[in-house]
Amino acid sequence: MPKQLTTPIPDTTTGRRVLELDALTFGVDCFMGFKSLFSLALILSLQTPVFAQAGFTLFGGEKDPDNTLTYSMTNNRARARLNLLDLQMRSRNVAMAEIRVSYSYFYDRCFDVPNIQVLDETTRTPYPIEEIKDDTENRVLRIIMVKPIPAETAVRLRMNNFTNPRTGGVFKLLVHFIGTEPNPIPKYAGSWNISFN
Numbered sequence: 001m002p003k004q005l006t007t008p009i010p011d012t013t014t015g016r017r018v019l020e021l022d023a024l025t026f027g028v029d030c031f032m033g034f035k036s037l038f039s040l041a042l043i044l045s046l047q048t049p050v051f052a053q054a055g056f057t058l059f060g061g062e063k064d065p066d067n068t069l070t071y072s073m074t075n076n077r078a079r080a081r082l083n084l085l086d087l088q089m090r091s092r093n094v095a096m097a098e099i100r101v102s103y104s105y106f107y108d109r110c111f112d113v114p115n116i117q118v119l120d121e122t123t124r125t126p127y128p129i130e131e132i133k134d135d136t137e138n139r140v141l142r143i144i145m146v147k148p149i150p151a152e153t154a155v156r157l158r159m160n161n162f163t164n165p166r167t168g169g170v171f172k173l174l175v176h177f178i179g180t181e182p183n184p185i186p187k188y189a190g191s192w193n194i195s196f197n
Helices: 013-047
Strands: 071-073 083-089 096-103 116-120 129-135 140-149 155-162 169-178 187-196
Touching: 071 187, 083 169, 083 187, 096 155, 116 129, 116 140
Parallel strands: none
Antiparallel strands: 071 083, 083 155, 096 140, 096 169, 116 155, 129 140, 169 187
């Protein structure tokens, strides 16, 4: 018969169980901490208006940072109605007779065309608009001014009663303008990357 071992083998399972329990408790504590931080961030985001910062875009940004335009809105929740969206345009060295805003299908039926205004950025006085055409086939808003906006004037496009897109995400708007020279060609003025939750 083979000789049996008489030396006892130490039991390490209880130590392993204590370590596993400590790791589990630490994981639950971390999760609860992240959950409360997330709840706090969510509550704070519901209380404040949204202001976009120009400058940090991971994909699809502008090559020239001067073409990244800023915006502000009162509610960035998807499907929100009666929203107020302000799109800021930088001043240009030529007068603008027409402003064209190109949009994607995400913005279909979002604009309340009769309630769009063009405001002077510094005085917030509206410029008179002759006509606004919504070319839904090509998805272009054409804002034709009564008198050209003077050169070196920053403007704000105010979209009153704006309806946010149906889904959340970051959706781009492009803007071009037409000057007062004979045979004008649309000139690129920049884009807005607008974020909706």
